[in-house]
Amino acid sequence: MNTPKSENIVWSATGVTDDDRRRVLRQRGCVLWLTGLSGSGKSTIARALELRLLQDRHTAYVLDGDNIRHGLNVDLDFSPAARTENIRRVAEVAALLADAGLITITAFISPYQADRQKAREIVTASTAPAAAPRPGHPFFEIFVNTPLAVCEQRDPKSLYARARAGLIPEFTGISAPFEAPTTPELVLHTEVNSVASCVAEILSLLNHNGIY
Amino acid sequence: MNTPKSENIVWSATGVTDDDRRRVLRQRGCVLWLTGLSGSGKSTIARALELRLLQDRHTAYVLDGDNIRHGLNVDLDFSPAARTENIRRVAEVAALLADAGLITITAFISPYQADRQKAREIVTASTAPAAAPRPGHPFFEIFVNTPLAVCEQRDPKSLYARARAGLIPEFTGISAPFEAPTTPELVLHTEVNSVASCVAEILSLLNHNGIY
Numbered sequence: 001m002n003t004p005k006s007e008n009i010v011w012s013a014t015g016v017t018d019d020d021r022r023r024v025l026r027q028r029g030c031v032l033w034l035t036g037l038s039g040s041g042k043s044t045i046a047r048a049l050e051l052r053l054l055q056d057r058h059t060a061y062v063l064d065g066d067n068i069r070h071g072l073n074v075d076l077d078f079s080p081a082a083r084t085e086n087i088r089r090v091a092e093v094a095a096l097l098a099d100a101g102l103i104t105i106t107a108f109i110s111p112y113q114a115d116r117q118k119a120r121e122i123v124t125a126s127t128a129p130a131a132a133p134r135p136g137h138p139f140f141e142i143f144v145n146t147p148l149a150v151c152e153q154r155d156p157k158s159l160y161a162r163a164r165a166g167l168i169p170e171f172t173g174i175s176a177p178f179e180a181p182t183t184p185e186l187v188l189h190t191e192v193n194s195v196a197s198c199v200a201e202i203l204s205l206l207n208h209n210g211i212y
Numbered sequence: 213m214n215t216p217k218s219e220n221i222v223w224s225a226t227g228v229t230d231d232d233r234r235r236v237l238r239q240r241g242c243v244l245w246l247t248g249l250s251g252s253g254k255s256t257i258a259r260a261l262e263l264r265l266l267q268d269r270h271t272a273y274v275l276d277g278d279n280i281r282h283g284l285n286v287d288l289d290f291s292p293a294a295r296t297e298n299i300r301r302v303a304e305v306a307a308l309l310a311d312a313g314l315i316t317i318t319a320f321i322s323p324y325q326a327d328r329q330k331a332r333e334i335v336t337a338s339t340a341p342a343a344a345p346r347p348g349h350p351f352f353e354i355f356v357n358t359p360l361a362v363c364e365q366r367d368p369k370s371l372y373a374r375a376r377a378g379l380i381p382e383f384t385g386i387s388a389p390f391e392a393p394t395t396p397e398l399v400l401h402t403e404v405n406s407v408a409s410c411v412a413e414i415l416s417l418l419n420h421n422g423i424y
Contacts, residue, residue: 015263024269051227057236059271061312067346070339072304092284093305100273102312127282134279 018135021101027058027212029098029137031123032202035110035181036144037173038159039151041190041198042107045144049199053103058212060103063090078170084115091119098123098137103211111172113179116141140205143184144198148173150191230347233313239270239424241310241349243335244414247322247393248356249385250371251363253402253410254319257356261411265315270424272315275302290382296327303331310335310349315423323384325391328353352417355396356410360385362403 022028032049034042046062053060069076073089076082087110097104110116124136151173152160163171170176181187186205188198206212234240244261246254258274265272281288285301288294299322309316322328336348363385364372375383382388393399398417400410418424 015259016266020266021271024266024271047227054228054232054236059233059236059313061308063308067339068308071307071334072301089284089301093308095283096273096275096280096305097309097312100309100312100314101271122283127279 025059025101027101027103028210029101030103030206030209030211031094031098031119031137031139032103032105032142032206033094033110033116033119033139034105034107034142034144035116035184036146037148037151037178038109038171039154039156040144040146041188041195042109042144044195045188045190045198045202046105046107048195049105049202052199052203058103059101060105061097063094063097063104063106063108065108068093080112080170080176084112087112087115087119088122091122094119095123095134095137099134103206109172109178111176111178113181116181138209138211140186140209141181141184142186142188142202142205143181144188144190145180146190237271237313239313239315240422241313242315242418242421242423243306243310243331243349243351244315244317244354244418245306245322245328245331245351246317246319246354246356247328247396248358249360249363249390250321250383251366251368252356252358253400253407254321254356256407257400257402257410257414258317258319260407261317261414264411264415270315271313272317273309275306275309275316275318275320277320280305292324292382292388296324299324299327299331300334303334306331307335307346307349311346315418321384321390323388323390325393328393350421350423352398352421353393353396354398354400354414354417355393356400356402357392358402 034046036042043064046064050060050062068090073086076086087108090106090108094104094106120139123139126136127134155161159168159171162168163174172178186201188201190198246258248254255276258276262272262274280302285298288298299320302318302320306316306318332351335351338348339346367373371380374380375386384390398413400413402410
């Protein structure tokens with residue numbers, strides 16, 4: 001799909017197969033892509049899910065908007081172009097984690113439909129070239145569909161208040177768009193269901209799709 | 213260490229501890245950073261080591277220069293600045309994989325001492341902010357010290373021939389520098405030792421450092 005800058009790249013042969021990883025980890029690598037407004041509950045659900053999976057002796061890891069911007073994406077701001085690059089890199093890293101066999105949970109606002117579609121393609125596409133094709137991995141788009149009014153009332157980081165006061169430019173839901181998913185694998189309603197209930201819904205999704 | 217572009221970032225609380233991951237995976241997350249010339253044997257050793265670890269029911273993953281440039285770093289060329297950004301991003305991803313509990317093996321030429329030092333800092337530093345500090349993880353610099361003449365004789369990808377013919381600019385060892393590690397944790401001599409022997413040396417290193 002992508003063409004590297006240099007032609008002088010040869011794919012390395014890999015000795016480890018996807019089945020080998022499944023046997024060792026007793027699960028199938030995949031990506032759970034949580035999308036929703038700031039304050040919708042993405043990170044809370046992601047962390048609770050991660051903890052529950054670890055308690056069940058599965059291997060999971062959360063990639064989080066707040067965390068990854070201190071590291072890999074420290075060079076990116078919140079402009080539309082930088083948001084797109086942010087999501088592209090997160091998707092590439094999520095694909096690597098899934099390829100390593102992990103149940104990978106991403107918790108990013110990811111407001112643009114096109115970016116989420118690109119993320120899905122990156123994760124599910126098998127990378128073809130020559131010796132070491134990486135198989136595609138399952139991708140589940142999970143819409144944490146908490147209404148703006150509820151998110152704004154929660155406002156755990158006081159971001160909505162600051163955005164309303166004009167102190168934060170391009171804030172999703174206030175001064176920047178959120179394009180709701182049209183065909184997500186799962187929709188969560190945090191204003192009526194508990195965190196534990198949302199986690200249970202995701203576990204059921206994993207189970208029905210043969211992840212473990 | 214790094215300062216994100218926006219101040220509007222709050223660290224997420226994590227429920228899963230490093231000890232939880234160790235218990236589930238029966239190992240400690242770490243980074244094995246292989247450095248050496250093209251053709252020195254980095255990828256071959258990395259893949260053989262990964263396979264051996266999986267066979268021993270450990271969880272390992274290779275980040276490879278040839279592979280990652282098709283994905284995360286598809287936008288980077290081989291100029292000095294792009295090589296530095298390449299290594300920075302790989303180090304950030306390796307730190308995430310180590311944080312997820314994996315024995316992470318990187319196989320990149322990584323010719324600059326300063327870049328490798330930065331990689332070590334990224335992996336070993338605990339990221340401090342507030343709720344979810346990530347602990348630092350062990351970093352082992354492994355110098356695959358195969359002489360240039362041997363690498364050039366192997367030339368498995370015919371890259372040296374093309375570089376000598378002037379077809380590849382900035383080729384490490386020919387037209388771009390390789391700064392040898394001064395204090396690596398391990399030095400491998402592939403011109404006298406077999407792949408299996410090199411793998412055994414690395415396993416011994418892991419064992420002596422309490423990785424498993």
